[in-house]
Amino acid sequence: MPILSQAEIAALNETASFNRWAGFTVVKAQDGEAILEMPWHPNCGQYAGHLHAGLVSALLDTACGFAAVTAAGLVVTSQMSVNFLAPAEGDSFRAEATVTKPGRRQVFAESRLFAIQADTSTLVATATAVMVPIEGKPDPKVQN
Amino acid sequence: MPILSQAEIAALNETASFNRWAGFTVVKAQDGEAILEMPWHPNCGQYAGHLHAGLVSALLDTACGFAAVTAAGLVVTSQMSVNFLAPAEGDSFRAEATVTKPGRRQVFAESRLFAIQADTSTLVATATAVMVPIEGKPDPKVQN
Amino acid sequence: MPILSQAEIAALNETASFNRWAGFTVVKAQDGEAILEMPWHPNCGQYAGHLHAGLVSALLDTACGFAAVTAAGLVVTSQMSVNFLAPAEGDSFRAEATVTKPGRRQVFAESRLFAIQADTSTLVATATAVMVPIEGKPDPKVQN
Amino acid sequence: MPILSQAEIAALNETASFNRWAGFTVVKAQDGEAILEMPWHPNCGQYAGHLHAGLVSALLDTACGFAAVTAAGLVVTSQMSVNFLAPAEGDSFRAEATVTKPGRRQVFAESRLFAIQADTSTLVATATAVMVPIEGKPDPKVQN
Numbered sequence: 001m002p003i004l005s006q007a008e009i010a011a012l013n014e015t016a017s018f019n020r021w022a023g024f025t026v027v028k029a030q031d032g033e034a035i036l037e038m039p040w041h042p043n044c045g046q047y048a049g050h051l052h053a054g055l056v057s058a059l060l061d062t063a064c065g066f067a068a069v070t071a072a073g074l075v076v077t078s079q080m081s082v083n084f085l086a087p088a089e090g091d092s093f094r095a096e097a098t099v100t101k102p103g104r105r106q107v108f109a110e111s112r113l114f115a116i117q118a119d120t121s122t123l124v125a126t127a128t129a130v131m132v133p134i135e136g137k138p139d140p141k142v143q144n
Numbered sequence: 145m146p147i148l149s150q151a152e153i154a155a156l157n158e159t160a161s162f163n164r165w166a167g168f169t170v171v172k173a174q175d176g177e178a179i180l181e182m183p184w185h186p187n188c189g190q191y192a193g194h195l196h197a198g199l200v201s202a203l204l205d206t207a208c209g210f211a212a213v214t215a216a217g218l219v220v221t222s223q224m225s226v227n228f229l230a231p232a233e234g235d236s237f238r239a240e241a242t243v244t245k246p247g248r249r250q251v252f253a254e255s256r257l258f259a260i261q262a263d264t265s266t267l268v269a270t271a272t273a274v275m276v277p278i279e280g281k282p283d284p285k286v287q288n
Numbered sequence: 289m290p291i292l293s294q295a296e297i298a299a300l301n302e303t304a305s306f307n308r309w310a311g312f313t314v315v316k317a318q319d320g321e322a323i324l325e326m327p328w329h330p331n332c333g334q335y336a337g338h339l340h341a342g343l344v345s346a347l348l349d350t351a352c353g354f355a356a357v358t359a360a361g362l363v364v365t366s367q368m369s370v371n372f373l374a375p376a377e378g379d380s381f382r383a384e385a386t387v388t389k390p391g392r393r394q395v396f397a398e399s400r401l402f403a404i405q406a407d408t409s410t411l412v413a414t415a416t417a418v419m420v421p422i423e424g425k426p427d428p429k430v431q432n
Numbered sequence: 433m434p435i436l437s438q439a440e441i442a443a444l445n446e447t448a449s450f451n452r453w454a455g456f457t458v459v460k461a462q463d464g465e466a467i468l469e470m471p472w473h474p475n476c477g478q479y480a481g482h483l484h485a486g487l488v489s490a491l492l493d494t495a496c497g498f499a500a501v502t503a504a505g506l507v508v509t510s511q512m513s514v515n516f517l518a519p520a521e522g523d524s525f526r527a528e529a530t531v532t533k534p535g536r537r538q539v540f541a542e543s544r545l546f547a548i549q550a551d552t553s554t555l556v557a558t559a560t561a562v563m564v565p566i567e568g569k570p571d572p573k574v575q576n
Contacts, residue, residue: 017189018196045161052162053205053221058198077197078394079367079418081225081513083540083560085533100558101517105393105420106366108515110558126532126542128515128560130367130418132393222538223511223562225369227396227416229389244414245373249537249564250510252371254414270388270398272371272416274511274562276537305477306484333449340450341493341509346486365485369513 004069006030013066022055024062032099034066039092051088056113060127063097064109068131071102075131088124090115100128107131148213150174157210166199168206176243178210183236195232200257204271207241208253212275215246219275232268234259244272251275292357294318301354310343312350320387322354327380339376344401348415351385352397356419359390363419376412378403388416395419436501438462445498454487456494464531466498471524483520488545492559495529496541500563503534507563520556522547532560539563 004012009029013019022044028035036059046052061080068075097111113125148156153173157163166188172179180203190196205224212219241255257269292300297317301307310332315323324347334340349368356363385399401413436444441461445451454476460467468491478484493512500507529543545557 012191016191016196017187017193018198019190021187022198043161043165046163047156047160049161052160052202053224054162054166054198054202057201057205057224057226058196061197061201077228079225079227079369080197080201081223081367081369081560082201083223083532083562084221085535085540100515101555103517108517108558123533126540126560128513128558130515222540223513225416225511225513227388227418229391229396244371245411247373252373252414267389270396270416272369272414274371300479304479304484305475305481306486307478309475310486331449331453334451335444335448337449340448340490341512342450342454342486342490345489345493345512345514346484349485349489365516367513367515368485368489369511370489371511372509 002073003071004073009066009069018058019062022058024059026066029066030070032067032071032102034063034070034097036063036066036095037092040090048087051090051093051115053084056084056088056125057082059093059095060111060113060125061129063095063111064127064129065131067097067099067109068102068107071099072107072133074134075107076134077129077131079130080127082125082127084125086122086124088113088115090117092116094121105132107133146217147215148217153210153213162202163206166202168203170210173210174214176211176215176246178207178214178241180207180210180239181236184234195237195259197228200228200232200269201226203237203239204255204257204269205273207239207255208271208273209275211241211243211253212246212251215243216251216277218278219251220278221273221275223274224271226269226271228269230266230268232257232259234261236260238265249276251277290361291359292361297354297357306346307350310346312347314354317354318358320355320359320390322351322358322385324351324354324383325380328378336375339378339381339403341372344372344376344413345370347381347383348399348401348413349417351383351399352415352417353419355385355387355397356390356395359387360395360421362422363395364422365417365419367418368415370413370415372413374410374412376401376403378405380404382409393420395421434505435503436505441498441501450490451494454490456491458498461498462502464499464503464534466495466502466529468495468498468527469524472522480519483525483547485516488516488520488557489514491525491527492543492545492557493561495527495543496559496561497563499529499531499541500534500539503531504539504565506566507539508566509561509563511562512559514557514559516557518554518556520545520547522549524548526553537564539565
C-alpha cells in the first residue's frame, strides 16, 4: 500500500463525513507524525458541557491513523486504549500522534490530546492504537 | 452519590448535546446493565462510509457509564479500551453494557456493540471501562 | 497454520520455561476456549503478598493465546488490556478465556481470572487480547 | 500517603517475592520517573525462548508503580494496557516509566521496555497504567 502525502491525507480526511461534521483539520501528516485540530462547537458536549469522550477518542484515533498512513499506507484500527486525564474543556483541541513501530502486519502509534483555551494548552487524554495495513486501493471494507 | 433510575438516566442522556445530535436512545438502564441505541445517519461515517470509530467509542463508553450509574451514581470515565472486530456497517447500532465490579473508589464495566441490518445483528466492537464515582450533585467538572 | 489439539497445547505449555516454573496447567483448550490453572506459591507475591500483577497478566494472556490456538493455530499477542478488579489472593488461580473473533489477520479473545480459596471463587481481573496468527511452523521469532 | 524516596522504593521492591525471584533492580525512582532492570534468566521464557509476556507486563507495571510512588505515595494498579511491538529477546531488560498525571484519586503513568543485547537497546513494548493511591500505611490489602 503506498504511503500518502500530507495533501492526500488532508483529502482523505475530507472524505469522512464525521470528520467534516466535527471540523477536523489536518495540521501535519508526515514522517510518522500527525497533528489534527478541531474547534469546540456546541453539539460536541457531554452532560457537563465538555468535549464528549467519543470526540476525544475520534481525534486520538484519527491522529494515530494519519500518522500510520504516512509510514505504512492505509490502515484499519483494531485496538485503541484511551486514558482520560482531565476534563476536555477548551475553545479548540489538538491531537498529536507518533508512530511507535511501523510493521508489515501491524502499525503501533500513540497520541495525546490537548485542550486549548486562550494561551494555555492542557493535556487531557492519551491513547495508544494498534492498526493493520490494508492492501490495494482504498477499500470500501476498511473500518476506520 | 445516589443511584439513578432509568427515567433519570434517560433525562441525563438528553442533557448531553452530542448524545442528542447522534440520536442516542436509552433502551435499558437498571441493575448494573444498560442498552443504548442509535440509528445510522450520514454524518457519522468514516472514509469508507461505516460508523466512525469515535461513534463506536461514544456508544460503548456511554453504555458503560449508564450501567455504572445504576450501580454507583454519577461516574467519570478514566480509561477505556476498545477492540474493533469488524467494520461497523448497519442501519442502526446497539451497545450493551454490564458492570463487572462496582466499587467505592472505582467501577469497572464492559460493553459490546452490535451493528443491525435487516434481521441480522453483528458484533463489531467490544470495550472495557474504568470509571470513578463522583461525589455530590451532578458536577460541572465531570468529564463524561 | 494448523489448529492444535488440547494435547498439543498442553505440550506447548510445557515448552515455555516460565509456564513450567509458575506451574501453569492446561485444564481445557478446545473450540475457541481455554482454561488454565496455577497454584499459589511463595515466589509469586507482590509486596503485600498477593499474586503479582505480572502473573495475573501471564495467566490472562496465556489463556487467551491457548484459546486462539484452538481456532487459528499459533499466534503472537500484540495488545493486552488488563483490569485489576480486586486483590488476587488465593490458594490457586484459574484463567478462563474465549475467542471473541477469529480472523485471518487477527484473533480477538477475552479472559477472566478467578482466585480460589476453600470453596469460593472470586473474579479478580479481566483482560482482552489482540493476537496475530503466525505462519508456518512454530517460529523461533514468535513473541509469546 | 507520604511520597517515598528512592531508597525506600528499593526496599519496597525487595519486599515483593516475585521481584526478588525475577531479579528486579531499581535503577532510578524520583520526581515522577522510575527505571527498573532485570537480567535474562532461563526460567523467564515463553515457548520460543524470549521473555514471557508476564514478565514484560510485570516490568512495565512495576516501573509505572514506582514512578507513581515518587509522586503520590503507595498506589494500586487498576488498569494496564500493553502493546507488544517486537519479540523481547535480550541479555537484560530495562523498563522506563513516567507519571503522565498525578491526581488525588488517580495517577496515570506510561512506560517503555527495552531489550538490551551487547551494545543495542531495542524498544519491545509500551504500556499505560491507571493507579489509585491508597491511604495510610502500606496496606496488606493492596493489590500490586
